[in-house]
Amino acid sequence: MSSGALTPIGKEAQEAYVFPADWLDDDRNILIGTSVGSDFVKLAHYDLKTGETKIVHSDINWDISDFAMNHDRSLVVFVLNENGVSQPYKMKTSDLSIEPINFLPFAGQMRSLKFHPNRDELAFTFGTSNIPGDVFSYNFDKGKLQRWTDSEVGGLDVSTFPTPKLIEYPTFDKVGTEQRKIPAYIYKPFRKGPHPVIINIHGGPEAQAKPYFSSFNGLLANELGICVIVPNVRGSDGYGNEYLKLDNGYKREDSVKDIGALLDWIEQQEDLDASKVAVQGGSYGGYMVLASMIHYNDRIKCGIENVGISNFVTFLKNTKDYRRDRRRVEYGDERDPRMEAFLQKISPLTNADQITSPLFVIQGANDPRVPRSEAEQIVEAVRENGGDVWYLLAMDEGHGFRKKGNQMRSREAIVQFLTKFLLDE
Numbered sequence: 001m002s003s004g005a006l007t008p009i010g011k012e013a014q015e016a017y018v019f020p021a022d023w024l025d026d027d028r029n030i031l032i033g034t035s036v037g038s039d040f041v042k043l044a045h046y047d048l049k050t051g052e053t054k055i056v057h058s059d060i061n062w063d064i065s066d067f068a069m070n071h072d073r074s075l076v077v078f079v080l081n082e083n084g085v086s087q088p089y090k091m092k093t094s095d096l097s098i099e100p101i102n103f104l105p106f107a108g109q110m111r112s113l114k115f116h117p118n119r120d121e122l123a124f125t126f127g128t129s130n131i132p133g134d135v136f137s138y139n140f141d142k143g144k145l146q147r148w149t150d151s152e153v154g155g156l157d158v159s160t161f162p163t164p165k166l167i168e169y170p171t172f173d174k175v176g177t178e179q180r181k182i183p184a185y186i187y188k189p190f191r192k193g194p195h196p197v198i199i200n201i202h203g204g205p206e207a208q209a210k211p212y213f214s215s216f217n218g219l220l221a222n223e224l225g226i227c228v229i230v231p232n233v234r235g236s237d238g239y240g241n242e243y244l245k246l247d248n249g250y251k252r253e254d255s256v257k258d259i260g261a262l263l264d265w266i267e268q269q270e271d272l273d274a275s276k277v278a279v280q281g282g283s284y285g286g287y288m289v290l291a292s293m294i295h296y297n298d299r300i301k302c303g304i305e306n307v308g309i310s311n312f313v314t315f316l317k318n319t320k321d322y323r324r325d326r327r328r329v330e331y332g333d334e335r336d337p338r339m340e341a342f343l344q345k346i347s348p349l350t351n352a353d354q355i356t357s358p359l360f361v362i363q364g365a366n367d368p369r370v371p372r373s374e375a376e377q378i379v380e381a382v383r384e385n386g387g388d389v390w391y392l393l394a395m396d397e398g399h400g401f402r403k404k405g406n407q408m409r410s411r412e413a414i415v416q417f418l419t420k421f422l423l424d425e
Helices: 215-223 254-267 284-295 312-318 321-331 337-346 372-384 404-421
Strands: 018-023 029-034 042-047 053-055 063-069 075-082 085-092 098-100 109-115 121-127 134-139 144-147 165-175 178-187 195-201 227-231 272-282 302-306 359-364 389-394
Touching: 018 063, 029 063, 042 063, 063 109, 075 109, 085 109, 165 254, 178 215, 178 254, 195 254, 195 284, 215 227, 215 404, 227 254, 254 272, 254 284, 272 284, 272 404, 284 302, 302 404, 312 321, 312 337, 312 372, 359 372, 359 404, 372 389, 389 404
Parallel strands: 195 227, 195 272, 272 302, 302 359, 359 389
Antiparallel strands: 018 029, 029 042, 042 053, 063 075, 075 085, 085 098, 109 121, 121 134, 134 144, 165 178, 178 227
């Protein structure tokens, strides 16, 4: 602070994720999160004088997602994202020993950790498929978990919401000698099957589907009897840097093949109806919907595409400048003639004639990320080929609907679409 001199943390100049966590003492040792030397982001002890790094949980291959230290720097709590579910650990700073803490009542998401200023009590927010996101605290001395808030849920009986179950299904390629497994969360209705299915594909593309509170999943399962499956296809976050890059550039359609493998898995389940499968997704997930309807059109009854990419070349040219270079790293640089030809070849707009199942396109008119033109060109192309397309455009929305009235209207329309084309009612 006295000189303003900057010293890089870490010896190795390589692509990695590093973030500062907290001081272990006054001037020498800090805790950091780092992916240096690992496929995952791990908590590490870093010595500022020697430059040495010691990974705290070297034998646990999951990303750290949150962190907090108590008032006297004797205790650390950090959270690992273990297959989409938060698992807290405690660490003694005296010897860096760790052990899991099992005080969470259900599988869910634990965030915003903060210790009490003068006692070993940890506050945090916690959400599950039945809890929207409430404030809890855990007192380490008393071993007591306390819930402080009960979020407003509009009179819904959240106990009836389906509890997600983690599954892993085999896909087309291998990891070593073993078939690669794709993780997914499945929300089944309480009623007896076989159930129609909707595959909900997340966006990002480097996002991760996790168990979360969703009144809409409750509506689909309880009111319509639809089973919701949310896969984390290759390219999803949370499963290591190698998995994250498996769909980059020329590997783009490998993630679409993971949806084909999920359709195979659905066919093998006695309580699921493989003749009634829909796909739904937003942003990059919207591209995945269109691509799935092209590659597996005879196995998908209908699709719902929300603010999705229909042509990678026009998307990269028209998205806002601040996002373009970052997206080129993921999708490929359309200024390269070979890559442009590849992106044109795989783009849904190029193959729109193969979309013959009913399609519902939802778009915000002011979207800076995926412009309105992406929606309207695929709507026009599918309609020109005789396809059945519903189109919902909100003039006062951007990338996804934020206003309550628009959300309710779009959900009502989705229910009508699924009732007609998936449920045949």
